[in-house]
Amino acid sequence: MSIKEKEIQEGLSRRDLIIGAGKAAAGAAILSLGALSGVKTAEAYEVASKFKYAKLDPQEVGQLAYEHYFKRWCASTVLTGLVEPLKKKVGGAWKDFPIDAYRWAHGGFAGWGALCGTLTGAGIVIGLVTNDTEIAEAMTNDLAFFYAYNELPKFTPSKIIKAEIKHMTIAGTPVCHISVGRWMRAEGVGFLTNERAERCARLAADIAMETAKMLNAWVDGKYKPKHQPLYNVVANGITSQNNCRDCHGQYVPTPNETYETLEK
Amino acid sequence: MSIKEKEIQEGLSRRDLIIGAGKAAAGAAILSLGALSGVKTAEAYEVASKFKYAKLDPQEVGQLAYEHYFKRWCASTVLTGLVEPLKKKVGGAWKDFPIDAYRWAHGGFAGWGALCGTLTGAGIVIGLVTNDTEIAEAMTNDLAFFYAYNELPKFTPSKIIKAEIKHMTIAGTPVCHISVGRWMRAEGVGFLTNERAERCARLAADIAMETAKMLNAWVDGKYKPKHQPLYNVVANGITSQNNCRDCHGQYVPTPNETYETLEK
Numbered sequence: 069m070s071i072k073e074k075e076i077q078e079g080l081s082r083r084d085l086i087i088g089a090g091k092a093a094a095g096a097a098i099l100s101l102g103a104l105s106g107v108k109t110a111e112a113y114e115v116a117s118k119f120k121y122a123k124l125d126p127q128e129v130g131q132l133a134y135e136h137y138f139k140r141w142c143a144s145t146v147l148t149g150l151v152e153p154l155k156k157k158v159g160g161a162w163k164d165f166p167i168d169a170y171r172w173a174h175g176g177f178a179g180w181g182a183l184c185g186t187l188t189g190a191g192i193v194i195g196l197v198t199n200d201t202e203i204a205e206a207m208t209n210d211l212a213f214f215y216a217y218n219e220l221p222k223f224t225p226s227k228i229i230k231a232e233i234k235h236m237t238i239a240g241t242p243v244c245h246i247s248v249g250r251w252m253r254a255e256g257v258g259f260l261t262n263e264r265a266e267r268c269a270r271l272a273a274d275i276a277m278e279t280a281k282m283l284n285a286w287v288d289g290k291y292k293p294k295h296q297p298l299y300n301v302v303a304n305g306i307t308s309q310n311n312c313r314d315c316h317g318q319y320v321p322t323p324n325e326t327y328e329t330l331e332k
Numbered sequence: 333m334s335i336k337e338k339e340i341q342e343g344l345s346r347r348d349l350i351i352g353a354g355k356a357a358a359g360a361a362i363l364s365l366g367a368l369s370g371v372k373t374a375e376a377y378e379v380a381s382k383f384k385y386a387k388l389d390p391q392e393v394g395q396l397a398y399e400h401y402f403k404r405w406c407a408s409t410v411l412t413g414l415v416e417p418l419k420k421k422v423g424g425a426w427k428d429f430p431i432d433a434y435r436w437a438h439g440g441f442a443g444w445g446a447l448c449g450t451l452t453g454a455g456i457v458i459g460l461v462t463n464d465t466e467i468a469e470a471m472t473n474d475l476a477f478f479y480a481y482n483e484l485p486k487f488t489p490s491k492i493i494k495a496e497i498k499h500m501t502i503a504g505t506p507v508c509h510i511s512v513g514r515w516m517r518a519e520g521v522g523f524l525t526n527e528r529a530e531r532c533a534r535l536a537a538d539i540a541m542e543t544a545k546m547l548n549a550w551v552d553g554k555y556k557p558k559h560q561p562l563y564n565v566v567a568n569g570i571t572s573q574n575n576c577r578d579c580h581g582q583y584v585p586t587p588n589e590t591y592e593t594l595e596k
Contacts, residue, residue, distance in 0.1 A: 118430075166383075172465075173452070173455060176447065177452075177476055177506055183441050183446035196433050209443070241444075242441055245572050249570055259569050259571070297442065306523045307509055308509050
C-alpha cells in the first residue's frame with residue numbers, strides 16, 4: 069500500500085495532507101491529492117447546525133469566564149463565558165445546554181493533568197457552531213498555539229476576585245500539569261493558593277476571549293487559520309508538537325526520522 | 333486563610349476533600365468538613381437531564397466504536413459507539429446529538445498529543461447522562477485509571493478491518509502521545525500504519541465498552557467508584573498522577589513536599 073493510500077485510510081483531509089506534507093518537506097514526498105473523498109461525508113453535519121453563533125463581546129465573555137471559574141473550574145467556566153451570552157443572544161438549542169455537564173474536563177481530565185480544560189470547553193463550542201470538521205480542526209489548532217506560545221494570563225479583571233498575581237508564563241504546551249506548574253514556579257506559589265486559582269481564572273478568560281474573537285471573525289467570513297495544522301504524524305511520525313527535546317533530551321530529530329528512531 | 337478555607341474557595345467537593353485528605357495522610361491534616369456548601373448548587377443541573385441513558389450492550393457499543401474509528405477518529409468514534417444505540421433506544425435529545433462536532437478532540441486535541449480523544453468522547457456522554465458532577469468526576473477518574481493501567485487494546489473485533497496486531501501495552505497515562513508511542517514501540521510500527529490505526533480503533537472500542545459497563549451499573553444503582561479521585565493537589569501539590577519520576581527523574585517526593593520542591 070502506498071503512503072497516499074495509507075493517508076486516505078487514516079482519514080486525513082485534503083488540506084491536512086497539503087499542509088502536513090509541506091511541513092515535512094525534507095523528508096516526505098509531496099502527496100498528490102486525487103481521489104481523497106469520503107472523509108467529510110462520514111456524517112451528516114447538518115445535525116450540528118442547531119447550535120448557532122452570533123458575535124459576542126470578547127470582554128463580556130472573558131469577564132464571565134473569569135468570575136465563574138472559582139466554582140465551575142476551567143472547562144465549564146469557558147463554556148459559561150461563551151454559552152451564557154449565546155443563550156441570551158441566540159437562544160434555541162443553547163437554552164438547554166448543560167454547562168456543568170462538562171466539569172469532568174477540569175485539571176486535565178478529572179485532575180489527571182493532561183489537556184487543560186479551558187481548551188476542552190472552547191473546543192466544544194467551536195465544534196458545535198462551526199459545523200465543519202476542517203474549520204473546527206483549524207480553529208482548535210490555532211487556539212492550542214495561542215495557549216502554548218503566548219505569555220498568559222493576560223486578562224485584566226475589572227475587579228480582582230482572589231489575589232494579585234505578578235507573572236505571565238509561556239506554557240509551551242496545552243498540557244495542564246506543565247502549564248500550571250511552570251506558572252506556579254515563576255510565581256513561587258503552590259496549587260492550593262488564591263494566586264494559582266486567580267491565574268487559572270484569568271487564563272480561562274483569555275481562552276474564552278480568543279475563542280470568541282475567532283468565532284466572531286468566522287461568522288463574518290473573515291476567519292483564516294493562523295497556523296498550519298499540527299499533524300506531525302508526517303514530520304515526527306506521531307501525534308506531537310515539535311518540542312521533542314523538552315521530554316526526549318538533547319536528541320534532535322530530522323524530518324526523515326520516525327518516532328522509533330527518536331526513542332532509541 | 334486556613335487550608336480548609338482555601339479548599340472551599342477552590343471549590344473542592346466534600347467527598348473530594350475526604351478522599352484527598354486520606355491520600356495525603358502523612359503530610360496533610362485531615363480536614364474537617366463543616367460548611368462545605370455552594371459547590372453543587374453552582375448550576376441548575378436539571379438542564380442536563382434531557383440526555384437520558386438506557387442500558388446498552390457493551391459488545392455492540394465496542395463494535396460500533398471499532399468500525400467507525402477509521403473515518404471518525406478517536407473521540408467521535410467513542411461517541412458513535414455510545415450515542416448511536418442511545419438514539420435508537422432512548423431518542424429524545426440524542427436524536428440531534430452531533431457526533432462529529434467533537435472530532436477536534438482526536439489525537440490529544442487536534443493532533444497535539446495531549447488527552448487521548450477516547451476519554452473526551454466518553455466524558456461527554458458520562459457528563460450528559462449522570463447529571464451529577466461528583467458521579468461524573470468519579471466515573472471519568474475510574475475510566476482514566478482503566479485507560480492508564482490496563483493492557484490495551486483488548487477488544488477483539490468479530491472481523492478485523494485493518495490489520496492483525498500483536499501487542500497490548502500499559503499506557504501509564506491518559507496522554508495520547510505517550511500512550512500511542514509506547515504501543516508503537518512495542519509493536520515496532522510507525523504512526524501512519526494500518527497496525528497503529530487498528531490499535532487505536534480497538535482501544536476506542538475498549539473505552540466505549542468500559543464506559544457503557546459503568547453507565548449500565550450506574551443506571552441500575554450499582555455503580556461504585558473503584559478508585560479514589562486523583563486530586564493530587566493535596567498530595568503532590570499539583571494536578572497530576574502519582575508517577576512523578578516518569579518525567580521528573582529519580583527524585584522521590586514525600587507527602588510533605590510540594591511541586592516546587594519536586595522541581596528543584
